[in-house]
Amino acid sequence: MKSSDTPLTTLPLYRLAHSRSGDKGNISNISVIAYKPEYFPLLEAQLTEAALLDWFAYRKPSRVQRYLIESIHALNFVLHDVLDGGVNDALNLDTHGKALSFHLLDFPISLESRLAKDVPDIST
Incomplete structure (x- = not known):
């Protein structure tokens, strides 16, 4: 546990990891892969099922399952009931789960x- 007087910085996830996503029916699958192995413990500690339920609350997921893939420093999330019924059932334009991975990267x-000083600024 870190001391409460340790200075902290907050960075968007995309500075530490990249993402892949897919969907099937009303389920979105999002993988988060750390750029460096030393980032993985930070992601594992902060990207919890509860945190993702809160982050995606506007999509009203019924549940989130998290799978750790330590060998490649990745996490995989399965978000249930977030795609308005899926590609064939939804009336909105983006019924695929791809946009959700971009949202997670924030x-x-x-x-x-x-x-944080050693994390590259990839926005430039």
Whole structure:
């Protein structure tokens, strides 16, 4: 556990990881892959099922399942009932789960400020 006086910085997830997604019916599958192995513990600690239920609350998932894939420093999330019934049932334009992975990449990740200095700024 970190000391409460350790300076923290918050970065968007996309600075630490990339994502892939897919969908089947009313289920979205999102994988988050850390750019570096040392980022994986941060992602594992902060990207919990409860955190994703909250982050995607506007889509009203009925549940989130999380799977750790430590060998490749990745997490896989299965979000149930987030696609308005799926591609064939929904009336909205984006019934695929791909946009959800982009939304997840904005998730705020807290890390020690000294570690954040080594995270590349990929926006430039």
